[in-house]
Amino acid sequence: MTLAKEDLILLYRNMLLGRKIDQLVIAGMATGKVLAFYHSGQGSEGLAAGVASFLNDDDYIYCHHRGHGIVYLLSKGGSGMEFLAEHYGKANGSCNGFTGFHNADPSKGVLGAAGTIGSVFPMTLGWGLAAKKNGRAQVAVGCFGDGSSNRGTLHEAFNLSALWKLPIVWVCDNNGVAQYTPIKDAYPKEDIADLAAGYDMPGVVVDGMDVLAVQEVVQAAVERARAGDGPTLVEGKTTRYRTHSEGSPDIFHIEARPPEIVEAFKKRDPIESFAKKLIEQQVLTEADIESIDKELEETAAEMDREATEGGMPDASLMRASLYAD
Amino acid sequence: MTLAKEDLILLYRNMLLGRKIDQLVIAGMATGKVLAFYHSGQGSEGLAAGVASFLNDDDYIYCHHRGHGIVYLLSKGGSGMEFLAEHYGKANGSCNGFTGFHNADPSKGVLGAAGTIGSVFPMTLGWGLAAKKNGRAQVAVGCFGDGSSNRGTLHEAFNLSALWKLPIVWVCDNNGVAQYTPIKDAYPKEDIADLAAGYDMPGVVVDGMDVLAVQEVVQAAVERARAGDGPTLVEGKTTRYRTHSEGSPDIFHIEARPPEIVEAFKKRDPIESFAKKLIEQQVLTEADIESIDKELEETAAEMDREATEGGMPDASLMRASLYAD
Amino acid sequence: MRQLSLTGAINEALKEELQRDEKVFCIGEDIQAGTFGETSGLVQQFGPDRIMDTPLAETAVAGAAIGAAMCGYRPVADFMFADFMWIAGDEIFMKAAKWHFLHGKKVNVPVVFLAAMGGGFKLGPEHSQCPESVVMHTPGLKLVVPSTPYDAKGLMKTAIRDNNPVVYFYHKALFGLTGDVPEEEYTIPFGQADIKREGSDVTVVAIGQMVHFALQAAEKLKDKASVEVIDPRTLEPFDIDTIVESVKKTGRAVVVDEDTLRCGVTGEIASQIMEQAFDYLDAPVKRVAAANLPIAGGFLETEVLPQPQDVLAAIEAVLE
């Protein structure tokens, strides 16, 4: 698929709106408006938008926890307002304000995610199995981080997905760090994509800061999956602009994380660099970029207003939520 | 290390005594003398003896469950009598008759094994970590099957053992089947050894029916580990002469396991073929082979006698065994 | 009436539900053959896509089932031995159990976790447990433990049709137990205890194989005392009302289960009886359960697990 103008603009909007919402949550953490914790996704919007912007509503996705999945969610068609409201603990939140940070929108193939890292593997495996059984050429996309890739659940799910040729795209957001642990102290090789060969599965490394490069690689993996040729592992190299979670130190073990790392990546910020490219390629003008920025600023603010005005969560509904009827 | 005559004979004796004890347990299953279940190890004696015969007493080993580890145990210097007594549920069993099939002889580096397949990975990882901390050039050997290799614990332990360059030798007894599941329906590739590359770990395939080939490959891996160069994965191709456990059907899913498979391997029986080789190479004569056979027949019978005469297990000792003092 | 073994009853329930609803499938290790016969013969009729043999990978088996359930399927994940559920601990106790609640009631997880539990085969501590308390303790999991072929079939059909995760434990010692199972379709609602024997002097609440130990004891005591034996059949939902009603009549209660005593289901049931029938109790509720030890294999298994004479002695003790 070659991208039409509106496709390119969509990618840009998904990244930009995601970052604006990310900033709102960060602000909300400072004021106590956000109730639990927050793991900012700034720095990996390119990977997230490139992965999720052109999936179908009935494709399943397990969003990575960076930004609590906001860019994946928006790209998949989910609601930013509900995302914010959930973080504010409000009844109009994506999970009725029961959780403080989870997403769920089955109508968009967003079936949720767990608080334990590495659950992406068994859950996405099951969605991929269902997708294959459905026989409607759906795909399941499982997104995780470099640290998550150390969980044993990866091995079992990678093996079965390859063995059963399930329509799954495994996406690793390799930002080089897991909480305070640099990847060199978590995995002996350079590329996590190298794990794929052990399962006869293609493993592809892509520049996660380049939304178009990601989109192209993922598109190929999605087509391969839809065609019944089985899973692919895509590893996107990104960075984490901020600390692991708001308020936590920015360290490798006990030393400061070398600022050069982030600085180098920031020069290739997925949003700014893509804006530049869109202007160069005359897809958009400076003025367009500005007006999109204004528009999305308004959109985010409106979402924030609506989320903030949400009612308190319903305790009796919560008590009635242990079981499905 | 090139093997001296007595080394070659030791390999032969370890395989042969192991098979004789295996046959005693099978007979005991039939008479009800053996209390739990039994997973015969006939067909993989060559791999087991080749792996364990020349380790030091202070090297740790996690025995694979085939033959409930008997050939590994004997090769490591453990007691066949205690092995039998444990299976007969007697007080003189390796675990005081508390378990019916477990082994433990810390003085020989046999720290035990679990009833759940795949525990070999985290446990051996810990022994390897201790070995490295001890700084006495010990190794830890973790033995498992092709089916076991599907457990997620493999990924976590392989990764950490490679990352930390632990002195571990991972040994896979690939007999092509896990209970009723042929490996082609459990893993998409031909060689499990291919998993090693994902961890920057050497992966070696060896003919598990050839005790000398195994010994050579394992020796190299052990030396590598002792030298501090990290773990190696050794995959030995073997077969399972008998059913998964005594009394269970010999099937792939629901069809009979093709007899040709076992027949082909039996032509290369690790014990018979090694006897032939020893005679050809004039290490032993036909007469020697016969007298060794007689001798070990007696040894096994004597072990059986002593095990059978063992007293009933001590209930009060059992109740006092919840905790170490 | 037509007789079936308990395993045969489970097998028939699976077969009927597989026939009734194409969304139902079975998944697990070596289930096409069926390690205990529970799934034997199904693949011949329904094919390998609906009776799925898997590699030896418990987190993947659980995940495949849980994930597919979220997408509208009704998987029965067979864990062979109940002990092995620990290996998929996160998937069963944190994913399946909490997912529906955690996602604002938007996603259902209609999965059945099937596993054989209990001792009697001298298989040692990793192949003999009855992990009932851990399941009953976990909000979001329903728990079925049948004691007869009739209950086994009716409860399995209900489990598969339930829109929530259901753990279904059947006891190894009852595999071959035969009993009446009507040819006609029937289901048994969750949360309805069954009075297996009526009595007026003492109430015995027993689960799984222990129901039979209790019935034997009741028979032995029939000239001395009238023993009521109640089988909850499902531990979640739990029918405490039937039990409390009985205790108000008898004034004495014994709770029998094969799981480890401490923090087991016996303590929970005994506490609920005390809370709701304290003034009716003529004696403290007595508990019979496994000793606080791993389950020994070999000859000593009987020293750890509750035996028929222990149940008998406990009933006699509360009657004094």
Add this chain to the structure above:
Amino acid sequence: MRQLSLTGAINEALKEELQRDEKVFCIGEDIQAGTFGETSGLVQQFGPDRIMDTPLAETAVAGAAIGAAMCGYRPVADFMFADFMWIAGDEIFMKAAKWHFLHGKKVNVPVVFLAAMGGGFKLGPEHSQCPESVVMHTPGLKLVVPSTPYDAKGLMKTAIRDNNPVVYFYHKALFGLTGDVPEEEYTIPFGQADIKREGSDVTVVAIGQMVHFALQAAEKLKDKASVEVIDPRTLEPFDIDTIVESVKKTGRAVVVDEDTLRCGVTGEIASQIMEQAFDYLDAPVKRVAAANLPIAGGFLETEVLPQPQDVLAAIEAVLE
């Protein structure tokens, strides 16, 4: 006397034991920095080989610790959140717990599993649990739950020196709680409950953070009733004698814990009280625990977890 926070007391105990015995080491994810400060500052003194940061791999962390313990080391495996122990379910509940017994007393497993438990931070059902009952239910695991900095330090030193697997849960809400901690070396033996407040009208058994809720309630009620507050400090071994003695004096008991009610530790403790002090009880033992729901995040967390007013109300109720 010198004041330390509860986390600081744990940290000091680790430091002293690391100094005392070179076989002691700490292992876990991001423990060199220390997610909750429990291990902070140790790597600077003891180096990365004894304060080991690991990849995100719970079965490997547990296995590395358990396996090394079998070889004579005394690892402290830090699981960050108690909820994550489910991920190493097989390793902790089937390997560590059973190994010594299973291998005829020939192999010891002196490992400590350290984890923060409990709610109060609105982190939802996978970061807020108090999985006490599951541990207490498992033969072979000891269980420590401190409520003060003094207890936290003394019990940690005992835990590290114990030759068996010990699970050590400390409550998130108590991280910063400060209290007296002597400079001098001391340890606290397992299995000795501590009477945190003496009283004669009602016995309140409370665990972890609940000890403080109970003490607040006792203070509020001091003009109406004399409340005795008992903190078991270790749930295995469990000091039932001190509790029974108290109940024989007061005739009334409330058991308070933050873990889920059903099959929780409260039912076990209530049952043991009934069994050993039935004739002394003027009212049924009352239980206060978490509702049978996953632990909601956000504003609704307080609707699921026991609150101070719940403890107060329960005490008032048994006093009627």
